[in-house]
Amino acid sequence: MQMVKKFFILLLVLWFAILFFMPKQALYYKLEEALLKYDIKINEKNIEEGLFSLTLHDSKVYVKGIQLATVEKIDFFTLLFYTKVEVHTLLLDESLKNMAPTEIDEVEVTHALWNPLNISVDAQGSFGNVEGDASLMDRHIRLDFNETKNIEMLKGSLKQDEKGWFYETAF
Amino acid sequence: MKQLFKPYIFKNILMLLILLLIVKLVWFVITWIWLPSSGVEHVGQKGGKALYYRVKLTPNESSAPTKPTKLPTQQRGSIDDIILLAIYNAKDVTVITVKHKGKTKVLSRGDDINGFVLENAGRNFATFTKSEKSYKVMLFKGKGKNNNTAQASSSNAPSSASNKPKKVAGEVVDAGDRKLVDRSLVEHYAKNMDDIYKNIGIGELKKDGNLQGFQITFVRKDSPFSKLGVQRGDVIKSVNGQEINSYNAAFGVYKNIGSIDNMTLVIQRGNEEMELEYEIN
Numbered sequence: 001m002q003m004v005k006k007f008f009i010l011l012l013v014l015w016f017a018i019l020f021f022m023p024k025q026a027l028y029y030k031l032e033e034a035l036l037k038y039d040i041k042i043n044e045k046n047i048e049e050g051l052f053s054l055t056l057h058d059s060k061v062y063v064k065g066i067q068l069a070t071v072e073k074i075d076f077f078t079l080l081f082y083t084k085v086e087v088h089t090l091l092l093d094e095s096l097k098n099m100a101p102t103e104i105d106e107v108e109v110t111h112a113l114w115n116p117l118n119i120s121v122d123a124q125g126s127f128g129n130v131e132g133d134a135s136l137m138d139r140h141i142r143l144d145f146n147e148t149k150n151i152e153m154l155k156g157s158l159k160q161d162e163k164g165w166f167y168e169t170a171f
Numbered sequence: 172m173k174q175l176f177k178p179y180i181f182k183n184i185l186m187l188l189i190l191l192l193i194v195k196l197v198w199f200v201i202t203w204i205w206l207p208s209s210g211v212e213h214v215g216q217k218g219g220k221a222l223y224y225r226v227k228l229t230p231n232e233s234s235a236p237t238k239p240t241k242l243p244t245q246q247r248g249s250i251d252d253i254i255l256l257a258i259y260n261a262k263d264v265t266v267i268t269v270k271h272k273g274k275t276k277v278l279s280r281g282d283d284i285n286g287f288v289l290e291n292a293g294r295n296f297a298t299f300t301k302s303e304k305s306y307k308v309m310l311f312k313g314k315g316k317n318n319n320t321a322q323a324s325s326s327n328a329p330s331s332a333s334n335k336p337k338k339v340a341g342e343v344v345d346a347g348d349r350k351l352v353d354r355s356l357v358e359h360y361a362k363n364m365d366d367i368y369k370n371i372g373i374g375e376l377k378k379d380g381n382l383q384g385f386q387i388t389f390v391r392k393d394s395p396f397s398k399l400g401v402q403r404g405d406v407i408k409s410v411n412g413q414e415i416n417s418y419n420a421a422f423g424v425y426k427n428i429g430s431i432d433n434m435t436l437v438i439q440r441g442n443e444e445m446e447l448e449y450e451i452n
Contacts, residue, residue, distance in 0.1 A: 021194050
């Protein structure tokens with residue numbers, strides 16, 4: 001029993017140490033490098049490192065050198081077995097208003113160890129509410145528009161079934 | 172001698188500290204070998220010129236930019252008296268024949284009739300200005316038809332003259348030295364980017380993996396883009412002085428296209444560099 005207790009204490013300390021000493025900012029820079037391959041750059045005003053999280057404030061998102069969006073806050077949170085990315089107040093460039101909703105209040109992307117092959121997505125904005133998931137096994141994304149508001153500009157790329165409008169793509 | 176700590180507690184604490192040290196060391200090595208020390212920053216283009224807006228001050232060369240205002244019905248009536256009978260359009264000269272109050276008169280650019288100054292003429296219309304407002308008169312096609320009535324419009328208002336079903340309203344008219352583009356057409360394509368790519372293909376032009384500019388890959392026949400004078404293989408060099416050598420520069424033009432009255436497009440066709448002039452009204 002003592003051995004089991006000792007093992008769990010060690011495991012807990014190890015888990016905590018990994019999170020505590022994790023170079024979160026450097027890992028984020030690595031993510032920036034990965035995004036650069038797709039011509040995506042994020043310029044953030046400042047980075048705040050927490051015990052389990054990393055927060056980017058007032059970020060500007062550039063795609064192929066074009067500033068397409070500004071994001072008030074991006075939160076990365078991880079417990080290793082549960083990871084969440086929250087995007088707060090994403091404003092798309094006004095020139096894209098005919099192609100996409102320009103204001104997204106919140107996007108939440110989560111991945112959990114107990115559902116390792118799926119990433120769930122939840123978003124709210126001027127378009128209403130969107131829920132869906134990305135299957136890592138099937139390499140497939142489906143997003144359901146549950147409470148649709150203003151999605152006229154999106155309908156060209158959406159499909160419809162008995163549940164309502166949804167977006168589907170493979171990656 | 173009495174011991175201050177129980178040896179097993181000391182041993183456990185030491186083991187935990189070693190564990191913490193190992194984790195710290197592992198992260199340190201990972202950071203040192205694999206992780207970057209600074210992020211990727213977007214640096215704005217330096218030396219890029221802002222879009223310039225060409226303004227022609229000579230009244231017989233170009234219409235002065237006017238604010239979009241609604242025309243009173245009174246003015247509309249006065250342009251109705253002018254009947255456009257014939258148009259002669261050459262590279263340097265535009266001459267039209269009009270009938271006004273029973274008299275026939277020949278006008279060239281800058282001439283006026285009943286206070287309306289001839290500005291330009293297309294294949295089947297002539298444009299006049301009066302009090303900074305622009306009027307379009309369609310070519311008279313025969314008796315009994317009402318297609319020769321003048322269509323008064325402000326210079327920035329969309330023209331519905333060529334509004335055909337299933338087609339985008341507006342047209343591109345070759346006026347010799349430049350092409351006249353209906354603003355409604357520009358507004359439509361500014362709002363519907365997908366429609367652009369159905370009619371014209373624009374691909375990246377890369378050299379050593381670096382983006383050098385953009386090249387036209389196809390132009391759909393009978394589309395408004397085919398009337399712009401561009402061809403497959405043309406390389407877009409600049410728009411109104413702004414070099415188009417990045418997505419940002421191209422997007423800048425796209426964003427401002429709604430507020431442009433004149434546009435100079437420089438293209439490279441083969442070894443030759445060409446300048447195409449457009450007037451949006």
